[in-house]
Amino acid sequence: MALTPVVLALNASGLAVAQSIAQALDAPLHGRRGRVGQADAFFDNALDHARDLFAAGTPIVGVCASGILIRAVAPLLSDKTQEPPVVSVADDGSIVVPLLGGHRGANRLARKIAEALGSTAAVTTAGDVSLGVSLDEPPEGWALANPQDAKGAMAALLSGGGAALLGAEAAQATWLADMPAGDAVKLSCDMTPQSDLGPHHLQFAPKRVTIGVGCARNCPPQELADLVRTALNEAGVCDAAVHSINTISLKADEPAILELARQLNAPLRLFSAEALE
Template sequence: MNTARPDSIALFCLTPGGVALAQRLRDLVPLTCFTSEKLLQPGFIPFGGSFARTVEQAFSEYSALVFIAATGIVVRVIAPLLNDKLHDPAVVVMDERAEHVISLLSGHLGGANELTRQIAQLLNADPVITTATDVNQLAALDTLAAKLDATLLDFRQTVKTINQMLVSQKRVGLWWDRDFTQNAESYDTRGFIPVDNLDVLPALDALVCVTLRDDLPTQAIPLYKLVPKRVVAGIGCRRDTPPQTVAKLLNQQLAENHFDPLALRAIGSVSLKQDEPALLELAQRCQIPFNIFSVDQLAEHEKRFPASEFVRHTVGVGSVSQPAAWLMSNGNLVGNTLREQGVTITLGVSDRC
C-alpha cells in the first residue's frame, strides 16, 4: 500500500515564511525540500521547470507530500494527478505560521492523518483531520489493514461498508486468528466488538476476521476476511516452464496448507531465475515482490535440506525453493515442499508487517 514513510516525504514551500518553516521542520523530520530558484537555500532543491511539474513528478516518487501553502493552490495542482486511495500519496497542507496542519489526501491508507498528527505535535500546531472515523474517535478498517499489511476481497467497497457501519454505530465484530492474538492489543480497534469464539458470537451486524485461512465457518451475518500478507513462496523451476503451470501449482500448494491466496507476500528464487518468464509473470499478476538470492546466500542454508545433484549442476546449489523460503520467512517453513512437473515450491510464513 501507499503508507507514508519517514524517508520518502517531499516538502514544497512557496514563500520566504514557508522556507523558514521548512528549515525548522527538516531538523525534526527527514524531508526533501523543494522551492523556487529565487528562494533557494542550502539543502533545498529548485523546482524542475515549474512548481506544478515538480509536484507531478514527486506525486509518483514519494509516499507523502507536504505543502506549506494555501489549500486552494494545493487542490488545484494535485487535482489532475489523483488516481485512487490505494495508490495516491499522503498529502498534508500547512500554513507558514504553523498554526494548522491539514490532512488533505489519503488520510488512512496513505498515512496522511498519522503524518498530520506527527507534524502538528512537533510544531505545537492544530491538526485538522476530517475523516469520519477519526472525528468520531473510532478505528478505521483501512488503517487497520495498512498497519497489518493486510488486504481484503473488494478492498475499496469493503472498507467503505465497514467504516460506514462503525460511524453509524452498527455492531461490527473483530476476531483475531490465533497467529495474531498476541499483538492484537497494539492495534487501534476502537468501535469494533471483540470476538473470542467464532462458534459463539454476540449480537452483531457484521464480522471482520483477521486470518490467513482460506476458509472460515459460515455465519448468519456478513463476514469479511482481513488477510495479512505473510506467506512467502520459494520457487524453483525448469527453464521456460509455462506460467500457468507455476501459477496452478502455487495455488495448489496454498490450498494444501489452507492459506488464502491473498496472504501471499512474496516469491523468491535463485539469481539464475531472475529473468524466468513464469516467475516474473507470477509476481506481476499477484503484485508482489520477486526476491532474488545469490547461490552463496542459498548455499549457506543448503545443508538444512535434501540436495539434488542435478539442481546443483544446473544452478550451482543443491536446493532452491527451500533455502529461499527459509530466508524470506526467517526459518518459519510450513508444510511439505511440492515437487511436480519440474517445479518445486516451499512455503513459509513471515512474522514481519
C-alpha cells in the same frame, strides 16, 4: 503507502519546517529554485512538479497553502483507491492536513508529521473521527484481504452497528480493541482464507509469510502464480498475509516474478547468490 514521500518547500519561510519533516520521514526534500537555498533537488514550477510526482504515484508533503496542491493535482483525480497521499503543512508547522488519500496512508502520514512537529493533524474522514479507526488503513504489518468491502462495513458501523472481533490473531489487533461491540460486521484477524468475505465481514491478516521463488527464464506468469497459490492454499494462508516475494538478484527482471509480486501486492526482495547460500 509503500513509497517514500517527497517533501516540497516552496518558500524560505517554510524551509525549516520542511527540513524537520524530511528528517522525521527520512524523505527527500525538493525546493523551489530561487526561493529555497537548500534541498536535495530543485524545481522551477510548483504546480508542474507536484503534478508530475502525483502522476508517478509518489506521496507528496507540501509545506505550502493547501490550495496550491489542490490546483496542481485536480486535473489528475479519477480513482481515490489508486491515488497517492497528498498532505499540506502550514509554513510554521502548526497544522497538518491530509488532503487526498486519507485511507491510503495520508492520515497516518499526517499524524506522524504532527507528532514530529508537536502540532495538530486535521484528520476529517468519518471513520477516524467517529470510531477512531480506518478499516481500510490497517497499521504496518497488517493487510486488509478485501479492501473493496471496507466502505460498506464502515457505513454499517457509522449507522450504529457494532463489530465482532474474531480469529486467532484478534488479541494482536490492538487498534480494533475499542470498536463498539455488535453483530453488524465481523472482523476476522487471521491468516486463514475466509469464504464469506463481504461488506459485513472483513479480514485482517498479519503479513508474516515470505515466499521464496525461482523459475526458468521466461516462465509463463500464470504457471508461477498458480504454483504459489497452490502452496498458499495447502498451507492455509490467504494472499493478504504475504509479506514479500524473494528471489535471486539475477531474476530482478523476470516477468513471471514481477507479475507475481504485483498480483500479491507484495514487495520484491532480491538477494545475491552468496547471501542465499
